[in-house]
Amino acid sequence: MLPIDxxxxxxxxxxxxxxxxxxxxxxxxxxxVCLPPWPGAVLVxxxxxxxxxxxxxxxxxxxxxxxxxPLGFCVTGAVPLLFEVGGAxxxxxxxxGGPVHAGELLLRTAAASLGVLLFAFTTPVSxxxxxxxxxxxxxxxVDVALVMYRIIFLLLDSLSKIRxxxxxxxxxxxxxxxxxxxxxxxxxxxxRAFDRAQxxxxxxxxxxxxxxxxxxxxxxxxxxxxxxxxxxLLCGLVALTLVLERFLP
Numbered sequence: 001m002l003p004i005d006x007x008x009x010x011x012x013x014x015x016x017x018x019x020x021x022x023x024x025x026x027x028x029x030x031x032x033v034c035l036p037p038w039p040g041a042v043l044v045x046x047x048x049x050x051x052x053x054x055x056x057x058x059x060x061x062x063x064x065x066x067x068x069x070p071l072g073f074c075v076t077g078a079v080p081l082l083f084e085v086g087g088a089x090x091x092x093x094x095x096x097g098g099p100v101h102a103g104e105l106l107l108r109t110a111a112a113s114l115g116v117l118l119f120a121f122t123t124p125v126s127x128x129x130x131x132x133x134x135x136x137x138x139x140x141x142v143d144v145a146l147v148m149y150r151i152i153f154l155l156l157d158s159l160s161k162i163r164x165x166x167x168x169x170x171x172x173x174x175x176x177x178x179x180x181x182x183x184x185x186x187x188x189x190x191x192r193a194f195d196r197a198q199x200x201x202x203x204x205x206x207x208x209x210x211x212x213x214x215x216x217x218x219x220x221x222x223x224x225x226x227x228x229x230x231x232x233l234l235c236g237l238v239a240l241t242l243v244l245e246r247f248l249p
Contacts, residue, residue, distance in 0.1 A: 012057040013122040017220040024230040025119030032111035037104035040241040045111040058121045070113040078102040130215045143213045158192050
């Protein structure tokens with residue numbers, strides 16, 4: 001199980017209905033995308049961090065480990081905005097307004113990533129997928145997603161054990177040995193994926209699979225107080241952004 005999935009299963013908001021957390025997390029993401037980067041995205045990022053580290057109870061180290069990956073993509077996407085290629089000032093030069101555009105993009109994407117992480121850190125995938133059938137998603141699509149979600153962890157566990165075995169046999173001591181180990185890792189993972197799929201199909205057939213996976217979903221009632229607080233936070237961020245935009249440079 002990935003660290004973010006483990007954190008979601010042990011989250012303080014684990015028993016809350018996914019609709020509540022989706023409204024808050026994706027609402028903050030929408031605000032980060034739609035509001036002006038300054039001061040809107042900054043306010044959204046600060047509010048999301050406060051919720052993550054406060055009521056949601058996410059550890060700061062876990063949040064940084066999960067956030068640094070999308071943050072790397074945000075920085076990678078913002079850097080090209082700093083330069084122009086083939087203009088009148090040379091082959092490569094600083095683009096007019098490039099730092100401003102890069103900063104705005106970085107603020108928007110970083111704040112939006114935190115909103116998505118808020119939902120991911122508090123809602124396990126196994127709580128969301130079964131409920132998608134009630135939302136109108138075809139059951140076969142949800143079944144395939146559930147099976148793939150399960151197989152991903154099995155394969156990650158297999159890959160970890162294979163790499164440990166290769167390291168114990170000095171399979172990463174030289175560059176040539178590393179390439180041979182990577183090739184063996186890929187081939188073994190391919191074979192094990194087929195083996196896992198066949199065993200999963202046999203197991204489902206043995207349990208009378210009739211085309212629908214029946215999953216026990218923990219019951220949770222939608223809290224009107226939580227929804228009202230989430231809507232109030234989103235509306236407050238929008239109002240505060242519009243007010244500060246008039247007074248800040």
